[in-house]
Amino acid sequence: MTNSFGDIQNAKSIFIIGCNPAVNHPVGFGHILKAKERNNAKIIVIDPRFTKSAAKADYFAQIRPGTDIPFVYGMLHIIFKNGWEDKKYIEDRVYGMDEIRAEAAKWTPQVVADVTGVSAETLMEITTVYAKNSPGTLLWAMGLTQHTIGTGNTRIAPILQMALGYMGKAGGGTNILRGHDNVQGATDMGCLSDTLPGYYGLVEGSWKYYARMWGVEYDYIKSQFKDASWMGKPGFTLARWWAGVLAGKPGEDAIENAGTNLKALVVMGCGITSTSQNLKIQQGLDNLELLVIADPFVNEAAILTNRKDNLFILPSATQFESSGTVSATNRSAQWRYKVVEPLYESKADQDIMFELAKRLGFYEEYTRSMMMRLKSDGHLEMTPDKKTFQWPEDATIEISRTLRTIGMMGWTPERIKKHTDNWHMFDEITGAGKGDMKGEYYGLPWPCWSVKHGGTPNLYNVDVPVSEGGMGFRNNFGLEKDGVSLLSGKGSAPIGSKVDGGYPEITKENIEKLIGRTLSAAEKDLCGANWKTCTSGKLVDLALEAGLTPYGNAKARAVVWNFPDRIPLHREPLYSPRPDLVEKYPTYADKANHFRVTTKYATIQKEKDYTKEFPIVMTTGRLVTMMGAGLENRASKYICALTPEMFCDIHPELAQKNGIKNGHMMWVHSPAGTKIKVKAKYSYTVLPGMVFLPFHFGGFMQGVDMTGNFPAGTKPYASGECANTVVSYGYDIITQIPASKAGLCRVEKA
């Protein structure tokens, strides 16, 4: 999220595509309603369903799932044709917009109408409103990401913002809504298989930096791997871990995992039974040698599996029984205080991890950094006379001195607690603090460059100095490409910058030239090789003094030359309801070793015309009463009274054609051969050619009630089939997120 929920109140137009904040972010949606009320902001919703957000919108376009890229290109087509783009912004701050312009030229309103199902008039009306009501903010969530072309979707959205000059402005930006509490924090901490914490890459330099910051030898870390080459390879993902278990069985995808299958799985606080291809998840769970689940409620992974042995359920503490920082969707931190000690025999997550580390024999290395302190010269030393670490404060300090890439240097426990304790002293819209916290923004949204910096409320804003939260785009991909400079143009540096224009990221080598003065020998000694690893903070301090962003000031890339699609391209879903379009907009070639698993694209798309047997478009999503796999929600009897059963939203016309009555049971069949039995709910929110399934239910598998597996007294009030049992094969080409939003199915009366 480049801006914040509060900042949405500054918008003049709000473009909501692939998310439904009225249902998934009800409190945040209040800011959208206030923008409409106080700022006369126009609300535009693009969605395959007439959602609760659409019900509050001024403009609505009912798009076919998986055609977001054509829709946005259609908008860009109209914008470029009418000269509504921000030419200076594009010239100074964007690389490669010409290629976008060329692609947009192909997407005439007529072509867009054919592909997306949205009329040329609606496209024209929405584009005009969005281009003419500046600034506009753009919101998305899983509706854009969960596609084979999800990465392309998440690129075309900021490209639209940059074309209109809406990026890096109050009331503008791309506001990607995180699905639940602390998703941003979990991502920042590196709960991903292809980065170290703070998005440091899997390269030797990063590992060495981390070895230093953890107080261990690089060779010690290396010795934990089969060999050094594996330190640079991404691991499995949440989406396809089971492929690592099942590889070698007939019909399963090949893996590249050092010649061995995955044998054990530890799940902590994750609803893994609701991702996609649930039957595969069940088979994966059944074929492990060891399964450990730590959750405050009984995770349905334990129920779904048929295994009888080597399954351990650990009771973990809830958020109320633990403390520490959590990060909000807008990159700001808040301190969470413990309300009660963990109840009964439950333990906080970190205590479970500490016990595991002890048993595995690396507890001392695991916790050493929390026993150390950073000297002013940037070196770590053991804190004298320190007998034990203080949880979680010492962990917060470790994070703050280590995660420099995203600017967490200002996140000390004291500052974050002070903000949380004084939250009433901050402005609802801008987040700006008052009194003691003047010059600071609530929760110190990162990058928060130092303990004196107040945080960055809106990313990429050059209208304020870096010291007050200004910044350009990051220089992360070299200085030039094919003879074209990647640095931003003259006059596009944040206010107060010593350099009037673009400059590379700050290093020990270029700092003197950039700030225009010679450093003393003592100062030079304090400088690390570059701003990301300079632990004394000297390079960052020098940059900020000169009004420079530590990571440089470059152009945003509309062209990503190292991706399969240089620019975002429309590709039909693997199971496309429009076989006639597949040839023109085919999917990718199959991809070997995609997070260690061969992942099929063209093989599936070309296999056959699926629409003969599966003529109905299927999409999934959330309900306001639940989140994720719904474990904790379905343990509330009052929530279950509102949503007691799994259901399928189906248009009455489609239902009647298939002899399905409202409130009666129906089967939903997937092209993968799986099926679920659910209750039909007549709804006009979906078009007659599609159905919608919520994904929060569990405990049933293809008509079979598995809830007998719950330990006595732990069965939730509501159980049901999971939508993801009928979500078919399909994963994003870059991130491997499951493609759950644009599927096909067949429905029949049960």
Next chain:
Amino acid sequence: MENARMKFYCDESRCIECDGCSIACAEAHELPAGIARRKVITIHEGIPGKEVSTSIACMHCTDAPCEQVCPVDCFYIREDGVVLHDKEKCIGCGYCLYACPFGAPQFPREGIFGSKGAMDKCTMCAGGPLATNSHHEFELYGQNRIAEGKVPVCAAMCSTKALLVGDAESVSNVIRARVAARGGKGFNSYGWDKAYKNQ
């Protein structure tokens, strides 16, 4: 100084059917299954331009019709307009339900023939005739938040601040500011006129 007159207002421009109000109500008062003191309803769901959501409970009407029809006179109206009743007097006859324009009265069904127990409804979090904040009061009527100086739990929980409760003047001030910001449009709360007759 005149006594405050307590009112509910649900701003339909803001209600998104999140059900935070009804869940908060049920949780706070530990209501039995099947009793819904507050409900969120949506009409014309999925129809562009027509879909409307609103939150409904006892509106604590002026000249409350329930009070007028009750054969055992179990209702009483507080100085601030909150309409309450004595469950130990109530005979569960259901007359009040017929009289109520909002379908607010709820009846627990007991026994195999579903005979009705004493009526239950929204108290505006003001408890009942028993000793304030006593265990007995909680058992029969739920929390008495008003006595503790707290906002009724439904409005406190409302995610978009669509549901407002308070003295008539404060509620009107909030609504007036919102309607003015909307260019004079968007004064819409189902039941407002019917319940309070512009008083």
